[in-house]
Amino acid sequence: MKEFTKLVTAVDQTTKTNQKIQALVEYFAQAKEEDKIFAVSILIGNKPKRPVKTSELREWTAELADLPLWLFEESYYTVGDLAEAIALMLPPQQNEHQLTLKETLELLVRLSDLPSVEKKKLIIGYWMSSDTAERFVFNKLITGNFRMGVSRQLVIKALAKYLKQEPTAIAHQLMGKWNPYEENMESMFSTESHLDKSYLPYPFFLAYQLDDQPANLGAITDWCIEKKLDGIRGQIIVRNKEIFVWSRGEELLTDKFPEFTSLQQTLPSGTVIDGEIIPWKDGKPLPFQVMQTRIGRKNIAPKYLKEAPLVMVAFDLLERQGEDLRQKPLEERRDLLKQLLASHPDENLLLSEAMDFSSWEEVSKFRENAREFQCEGLMLKRKTSPYETGRRRGNWWKWKTDPMTVDGVLLYAQSGHGRRANLFTDYTFAVWDGDLLVPFAKAYSGLTDKEINVLDNWIKRNTLEKFGPVRSVKPEFVFEIAFEGINASPRHKSGVALRFPRISRWRKDKSIQAANTKSDLLQLIDVQNS
Amino acid sequence: MLTFTDKGIYCKQADVYIDPWKPVKFAIITHGHSDHARSGMKHYLCHKETEPILRLRLGKDISTQSLEYNQTLNKNGVTISLHPAGHILGSAQIRLEYKGEIWVVSGDYKLMPDGLSSPFEAVKCHHFITESTFGLPIYRFPTAESVYGSINNWWQENASEGYNSMLIAYSLGKSQSILHHLDQGIGNIFLHGAVANVNNTYNEHGYNFPGVWVSPDMNRKSIKGAMIVAPNSALSTSWSSKFPLLRKAVCSGWMQLRGARRRSAVDRGFVLSDHCDWNQLNEAVLATGAENIYVTHGYQATYAKWLSERYHLNAVEVKTQFEPAINDMD
Numbered sequence: 105m106k107e108f109t110k111l112v113t114a115v116d117q118t119t120k121t122n123q124k125i126q127a128l129v130e131y132f133a134q135a136k137e138e139d140k141i142f143a144v145s146i147l148i149g150n151k152p153k154r155p156v157k158t159s160e161l162r163e164w165t166a167e168l169a170d171l172p173l174w175l176f177e178e179s180y181y182t183v184g185d186l187a188e189a190i191a192l193m194l195p196p197q198q199n200e201h202q203l204t205l206k207e208t209l210e211l212l213v214r215l216s217d218l219p220s221v222e223k224k225k226l227i228i229g230y231w232m233s234s235d236t237a238e239r240f241v242f243n244k245l246i247t248g249n250f251r252m253g254v255s256r257q258l259v260i261k262a263l264a265k266y267l268k269q270e271p272t273a274i275a276h277q278l279m280g281k282w283n284p285y286e287e288n289m290e291s292m293f294s295t296e297s298h299l300d301k302s303y304l305p306y307p308f309f310l311a312y313q314l315d316d317q318p319a320n321l322g323a324i325t326d327w328c329i330e331k332k333l334d335g336i337r338g339q340i341i342v343r344n345k346e347i348f349v350w351s352r353g354e355e356l357l358t359d360k361f362p363e364f365t366s367l368q369q370t371l372p373s374g375t376v377i378d379g380e381i382i383p384w385k386d387g388k389p390l391p392f393q394v395m396q397t398r399i400g401r402k403n404i405a406p407k408y409l410k411e412a413p414l415v416m417v418a419f420d421l422l423e424r425q426g427e428d429l430r431q432k433p434l435e436e437r438r439d440l441l442k443q444l445l446a447s448h449p450d451e452n453l454l455l456s457e458a459m460d461f462s463s464w465e466e467v468s469k470f471r472e473n474a475r476e477f478q479c480e481g482l483m484l485k486r487k488t489s490p491y492e493t494g495r496r497r498g499n500w501w502k503w504k505t506d507p508m509t510v511d512g513v514l515l516y517a518q519s520g521h522g523r524r525a526n527l528f529t530d531y532t533f534a535v536w537d538g539d540l541l542v543p544f545a546k547a548y549s550g551l552t553d554k555e556i557n558v559l560d561n562w563i564k565r566n567t568l569e570k571f572g573p574v575r576s577v578k579p580e581f582v583f584e585i586a587f588e589g590i591n592a593s594p595r596h597k598s599g600v601a602l603r604f605p606r607i608s609r610w611r612k613d614k615s616i617q618a619a620n621t622k623s624d625l626l627q628l629i630d631v632q633n634s
Numbered sequence: 635m636l637t638f639t640d641k642g643i644y645c646k647q648a649d650v651y652i653d654p655w656k657p658v659k660f661a662i663i664t665h666g667h668s669d670h671a672r673s674g675m676k677h678y679l680c681h682k683e684t685e686p687i688l689r690l691r692l693g694k695d696i697s698t699q700s701l702e703y704n705q706t707l708n709k710n711g712v713t714i715s716l717h718p719a720g721h722i723l724g725s726a727q728i729r730l731e732y733k734g735e736i737w738v739v740s741g742d743y744k745l746m747p748d749g750l751s752s753p754f755e756a757v758k759c760h761h762f763i764t765e766s767t768f769g770l771p772i773y774r775f776p777t778a779e780s781v782y783g784s785i786n787n788w789w790q791e792n793a794s795e796g797y798n799s800m801l802i803a804y805s806l807g808k809s810q811s812i813l814h815h816l817d818q819g820i821g822n823i824f825l826h827g828a829v830a831n832v833n834n835t836y837n838e839h840g841y842n843f844p845g846v847w848v849s850p851d852m853n854r855k856s857i858k859g860a861m862i863v864a865p866n867s868a869l870s871t872s873w874s875s876k877f878p879l880l881r882k883a884v885c886s887g888w889m890q891l892r893g894a895r896r897r898s899a900v901d902r903g904f905v906l907s908d909h910c911d912w913n914q915l916n917e918a919v920l921a922t923g924a925e926n927i928y929v930t931h932g933y934q935a936t937y938a939k940w941l942s943e944r945y946h947l948n949a950v951e952v953k954t955q956f957e958p959a960i961n962d963m964d
């Protein structure tokens with residue numbers, strides 16, 4: 105556990121990718137063999153089952169530290185992270201344990217079935233034989249929130265370096281669900297193990313947002329330009345007469361999409377298609393939200409199949425007749441895809457059309473009005489590009505339309521969670537409904553540190569009321585809020601729900617009277633769904 | 635005897651203010667930090683080692699008078715004296731006694747020795763005014779001694795890989811206690827102008843802080859394996875980016891929290907503070923024997939509640955009109 109704690113501390117201490125990879129490689133080189141596969145599993149985001157209630161952890165800590173529970177809670181609020189708050193408040197370490205990462209995880213598994221007193225004894229024993237850094241890691245394992253500034257991509261790079269293999273091969277082995285108790289480094293990564301995992305998708309190739317003028321991409325004729333649809337990115341795999349549907353988040357979603365079941369009969373074995381799964385009716389896409397409600401359900405009643413029928417809009421062919429096509433140029437892969445769809449037509453499998461533009465100006469114009477064409481922008485793909493792994497610059501770009509914006513009045517503020525202690529950084533904004541201000545969005549990011557400081561000072565002096573950690577403030581400042589989508593939502597006071605709201609700028613030039621209204625918001629919905 | 639007014643803490647009997655934030659006739663200054671020592675006062679009283687700092691920061695021509703620690707001054711029947719606060723060089727707690735009633739204004743203080751400023755001395759009193767910057771049990775600091783050790787190790791490590799190291803620390807106080815403990819055998823030491831100015835002032839008064847001022851025309855390309863000490867403001871300007879191969883670290887009590895460390899976007903965070911952590915606050919409050927505790931900036935409401943509940947003290951939250959930005963009170 106010492107090595108793993110050292111690793112977590114090291115990657116936490118730096119913002120530089122290379123140093124993180126270096127720390128990972130060093131860990132793999134030094135750690136106990138049996139620990140490594142567990143470290144990989146944890147670092148790429150697999151969570152152990154939570155063996156105790158967090159309320160118990162809080163009570164035990166307060167008791168050990170001889171603090172009243174209210175003070176524990178206030179301190180926890182300031183830290184914003186339970187694992188860290190507990191580690192910081194526990195009394196000093198008393199002795200030292202020798203458990204490995206694997207043994208620590210096994211201990212957590214065992215805990216689940218024990219009565220509460222036993223759990224308490226074992227956890228306190230662990231705490232008191234660990235230093236602050238180790239307690240923090242241990243608590244993270246218990247609470248199951250192990251997002252520690254290490255992405256899957258980083259782990260892949262580090263493993264590739266350590267095992268002297270190609271990152272793409274590592275990425276492939278890590279796809280899907282696997283159990284660290286049934287695997288080891290040998291079974292996962294030795295070259296023999298690269299064989300029969302026919303249900304596995306290929307690692308997705310992801311595009312960056314274009315932050316430059318498209319004219320700098322060169323001749324428009326070198327590019328394949330498609331609509332960027334708002335759905336779930338997925339791969340459909342047909343191998344050995346079985347079908348698997350994977351999402352980009354590497355969830356196996358086959359059961360959620362009965363629409364695709366018939367493809368296991370119609371498509372030839374050894375086919376992998378990449379595309380966007382979207383709700384589709386009467387020849388055009390439905391809003392994303394329609395599908396979200398359906399995905400969230402355990403069982404899909406026929407009613408939902410009818411209300412939100414899904415299709416895949418296919419844009420790439422990664423495997424044909426069992427052959428990996430990823431190194432072939434996009435143009436060639438698309439031709440093969442077209443042939444495949446023509447010879448095996450299915451009403452739930454559509455082709456993402458390459459759009460015809462004669463100049464970048466035309467592309468630009470389309471992008472500006474993308475919402476009118478039921479898409480959120482464009483995808484620009486170099487015709488000669490191979491299908492790469494992970495998020496890369498150069499060959500594929502997404503070029504999203506500008507976000508929608510609304511001017512809102514700052515109404516509530518709350519101190520930031522785990523960011524800067526004692527500083528107001530989370531804000532709620534409101535629009536006018538008659539002469540009332542109704543909240544419509546919460547946003548955290550978008551201001552500079554300097555603006556946050558100024559606003560924080562102002563909030564402390566202009567608080568009207570305190571409700572726990574939340575303060576209501578004098579309506580005085582207007583902010584421009586940007587967001588990606590908007591939908592009607594009877595659950596919200598404003599009647600709308602926004603996708604990805606954030607602050608785009610502080611409108612110091614505007615008085616609160618000039619902020620937008622609820623009817624402005626409703627109108628945006630109409631435009632979007634027209 | 636003391637009241638909290640919109641100009642600052644006021645003693646009517648002696649007609650003096652302590653660390654006032656608006657112009658008054660007679661100001662007693664606990665120490666030279668800008669949220670305590672403000673310009674515009676007719677007359678200043680402070681510790682001997684704070685006096686040159688006031689002149690540096692507020693102007694050569696200000697009217698000042700200084701005292702040694704424990705030396706007394708009588709003002710209209712009020713006995714006034716200064717006592718070590720352990721915060722920075724020359725920092726003082728202000729003791730005021732009138733007809734047997736004793737108040738202590740602690741200003742900023744810490745109990746943990748920094749190896750440079752005169753260590754804090756607990757002063758018995760009836761009324762104690764304390765700040766609460768780190769008044770939560772999540773703040774428990776390692777000893778300054780061990781942090782200096784980590785800093786030197788970090789510098790050594792960077793230097794051996796050919797990197798320069800930059801420490802971000804408050805220019806008055808923390809910079810000097812760090813400089814005092816840097817291992818000069820590791821490499822050269824360079825200073826931001828704000829730190830160099832303070833050093834020069836101290837060095838004129840018998841101190842000998844190391845380091846060379848980085849003048850605008852200095853060729854920085856040749857600097858290698860060196861330590862550079864600079865204030866927070868240097869991070870957001872191009873000043874810090876002009877050094878080749880650089881790793882940066884912030885020295886502050888806030889570095890105790892991961893969120894603050896990550897937000898500062900530097901390579902390292904050293905938990906080094908000139909304020910009390912949770913344990914020190916409690917120890918100090920109890921050591922004064924005071925029944926009445928006034929808790930100012932920081933987590934005042936929470937800390938006052940804790941003192942009342944746990945130690946049955948008459949502790950109240952004092953709303954200071956001035957809530958300093960985080961950067962000003964590390």
Ligand SMILES: [Zn+2]
Pocket residue numbers: 665667670721742
């Ligand atoms: Zn200070």
Ligand SMILES: [Zn+2]
Pocket residue numbers: 667669670742963
């Ligand atoms: Zn201060």
